[in-house]
Amino acid sequence: MITSAIAPILRTVPHSDTYAHWGVNFAVAGATAVVVALCVLLHYEGLTLLSRSLSRLHAHARRGVLRGIFGVLLLHVLEIWVFGLALFALLLIDPRFGQIHGIPPESIFDHVYFSAVTYSTVGFGDVIPTGPIRFLVGTEALTGFVLITWSASFTYLVMERYWKRA
DSSP states (O other): OHHHHHHHHHHHSOGGGHHHHHHHHHHHHHHHHHHHHHHHHHHHHHHHHHHHHHHTOOSOHHHHHHHHHHHHHHHHHHHHHHHHHHHHHHHHHOGGGOEEETSOTTOHHHHHHHHHHHHTTOOOSSSEEESTHHHHHHHHHHHHHHHHHHHHHHHHHHHHHHHTTO
């Protein structure tokens, strides 16, 4: 049943490239899953650590708000770097993963810049991914949106707790 559903798709891809093409896509999908899981776990543990450290602040309400904001910003910068380094590494490992037009392939900082634009869903459009790497890029935008929203909820709770005392 599954074979009959996939057969028409496989017929559209040149036979010699069929397995290599699917292998490249699965490699990018697997790398994407690992990077997303790493960032979500990093965010969860980071917010847990921040929450615990903030609960120990009793006399300094204003510091609690600042610590919460700076902590959340640090988490997002780390997550942007995780995605940026993943993009850089994948494109360095195998050119069949695709390319990103508009940035030099050897520039880590340009990959991190592109990651920041994607993660924050700004999407300037000056850099364009092609090939299977687009799956990682699209998933980064969704992940960034979810994690930024999570941080906004966390920040609201921190502000609610400490702003009244400040």
